Amino acid sequence: MKKLRFGLFENAQTNDSGTSTWRHPDSERHNFDRLDYWVKIARICExxxxxxxxxxxxxxxxxxxxxRPDISTTEGLDLPRLDPAIVGAALIGATEKLGIVxxxxxxxxxxxxxARRMQTLDHLSNGRIGxxxxxxxxxxxxVAAFGVPMVAHDERYNMADDFMSLVYKLFEGAWERHALERNKQGRYADPAKVHRIAHDGPYFRSHGFGNxxxxxxxxxxxxxxxxxxxxxxxxxxxxxxxxxxxxxxxxLAGQVKAIRDEAAANGRDPNSIKLMSAFSCVVAPTIEEARAKHQAILDAQTPDVAVASYAWFTGLDLSSYDPATKMSALHTExxxxxxARFGDKTVGDVLKDWHAHGVRTNPFVGTPAEIADIMCEMAEGADLDGFLFTPLIQPTSTLDFVEQVMPVLRARGVAASDYEGESLRERLVGTESPILSPDHPGASHRQLQ
Ligand SMILES: Cc1cc2nc3c(=O)[nH]c(=O)nc-3n(C[C@H](O)[C@H](O)[C@H](O)COP(=O)(O)O)c2cc1C
Structure with a gap:
């Protein structure tokens, strides 16, 4: 079995993923706006x-x-937040190897x-940014807050393609990789290696030098x-x-195959894409303790959050439908x-499900060995490359996972015991250098002339 990769899901807000776990006595997320919270989390990861x-x-x-219009404030549901790029910047100095995405x-x-913000972070972290x-x-x-029009679902992806074409020019083409000479007796940069970009796309335009x-x-x-x-x-x-x-x-296996096929259709090595599944668990040395822990998490939920949170993700107010309505009859932009993930389930089923774990899938509840078994089965059965651990209660869920499950995965040889490679790309994607592999579409924007 291949060595798996691991990331931790975090969110710079009190709650996340449509649950109101901040009320749980162990949760420290209500302090998400303090730097010491983030330094603690980053150090646990590293x-x-x-x-x-x-x-x-x-x-x-x-x-x-x-x-309920007041739910965002009473439950801290998606308000207030911090800017993740600035939280990430603050963590660069508190860590040495950890990737920050x-x-x-x-x-x-x-x-x-x-593009400038991402490049700045990548410079300061020496290549640890995603x-x-x-x-x-x-x-x-x-969109109302930004004062811009709503764009329909598929068109948002056309817009994203255009955004990517422009930022690839800035990331890859505007300045060649070795343009800086920093020679006090000579010159700072070689002008032959600095290029003007020109982008006139359907949504975005930019002309001139990269910043x-x-x-x-x-x-x-x-x-x-x-x-x-x-x-x-x-x-x-x-x-x-x-x-x-x-x-x-x-x-998961169907999704993995579809994405790898799509990569191959774009001339990329299908195995170069790393597929990581979100994964939640409640773990304890005995199954009884794990079940009791899970119950305490469920008891911390607030029912109104389920309706409001689902509406936030989809625009659909499930409380306004007959609970017997099939989800397949509903549509959203x-x-x-x-x-779609609820297939033929009813509105009533989904409200119950969302109340228990929000946008996450049901957490696995068990002993460290049981959780490790499930992860290995999932990875092998679906051809996954790793997991994004999505904690229910921070920081205790993460501590439980890294202290109890990771050692089992390491003993089975499926989790690394140290960092290998310098940049995030080399470690995670397995490239031989820190930059995009030549078969990636962004690489074709290198060395604009
Ligand atoms: C593990 C995971 C993390 C995600 N994180 C974010 C996020 O931080 N912000 C966001 O807007 N969407 C996030 N999404 C949602 C997806 O980016 C995507 O917008 C969503 O699935 C809807 O797009 P689709 O209709 O093409 O599936 C996440 C999804 C998953 C599975």
């Missing part, structure tokens, strides 16, 4: 030799007719300024997680590491994945 800390992000809040929206960011490319499938409140020189990885490691047909197409083209939402081995 001590456990996790490959990266992933900072999710979204814009907007639940504000759909029928849901942050989410950035192709709908709402300005590509020229965004970017989770999202098209922002959630709230209409987000930041080629960074250690050039392009940050590209993460993606869209699982609609158009999302998989985008991921197979651009993604180097793809997050899957979890679920049955059969479902927001996150289609969050409707």
């Amino acid at each position: 001590d456990a030799k996790l490959d990266f800390l992933f900072l999710a992000d979204a814009w907007g809040w639940a504000d759909v007719k029928g849901t 942050m989410t950035g929206s192709t709908l709402l960011e300005q590509p020229y300024a965004f 970017w989770n490319v999202v098209t922002t499938g959630t709230a209409e409140t987000a 930041t020189a080629y960074s250690p990885q050039g392009t940050p490691v590209l993460f993606q997680a869209g699982s609609s047909d158009r999302g998989k197409q985008f991921g197979g083209k651009h993604g180097e590491c793809i997050f899957l939402g979890g679920g049955s081995i059969e479902k 927001l996150s289609q994945t969050q409707v």
Whole structure:
């Protein structure tokens, strides 16, 4: 079995993933706006030799007719937040090897300024940065806040393709990799290696020099997680590491195959894409203790959060439908994945399910050996490359996982016991150098003339 890769899912807000776990006595997430919270989390990750800390992000809040408008504030549901790129920057100095991956929206960011932000982080971290490319499938409140029009689901991906074409020119083409000479007796940079870019795309335009020189990885490691047909197409083209939402081995195996096929259709090595499934667990030395821990987490939930959170992801207010309505009868232009994943279930089933674990799949509850068994079965059965651990209660869920499950995985030879390779790309994607592999579409933008 291949050696698996591991990341930790985090979110710079009190709650995440549609649950109100902040009320749990062990949760420290209500202090998410303090640097010492983040330094503690980052050090847990680095001590456990996790490959990266992933900072999710979204814009907007639940504000759909029928849901309680005050839920965002009373439950800290998707408000307030911190900027993940700045949290990530603060952690560069607190860590040495850990990859830091942050989410950035192709709908709402300005590509020229965004490229500079990613390159700055990649310079300062010496090549430990990843970017989770999202098209922002959630709230209409987000576009209202930005004062921009809503863009339909598939068109958001066309826009994202255009965003990528422009930032590849800035990451890869504007400054050649060895343009800087820093020679006090000679010159600072070689002008023959600095190029004007020209981009006149359907959505974005930019002309002139890039603002930041080629960074250690050039392009940050590209993460993606869209699982609609158009999302998989985008991921197979651009993604180097793809997050899957979890679920049955059969479902994951189908998604893995579809994304690897898409990569091959784009002339890429299908195995160069790293597929990582989100994974939650409640672990304890005995099954009785694990079940009791899980019950305490369920008891911390607030029922209104389920309705408001589902509405935030999809725009659909499930409380306004007959509970017997089949999910297959509903449609959204927001996150289609969050409707399609429930197949033929009813609205009532989904509300119950969402109340228990929000957008996550059901956590696995068991002893360390049982959890390790499940992870190995999933990885082998679905051809996964690793897992994105999504904790229920921070930091205790992560500590339980790294202290109890990781040692079992290490003893079985499927988890690394130290960092190998310098940059995040070499470690995670397995490239021989820190920059994009030559078969990636971004690499074709190198050395613009
Ligand atoms: C593990 C995981 C993490 C995700 N993190 C984010 C995130 O931080 N921000 C975001 O807007 N979407 C996030 N998503 C959602 C996807 O990026 C995507 O927007 C969503 O699946 C809807 O796109 P689709 O309709 O193409 O599937 C995440 C999805 C998964 C499975």
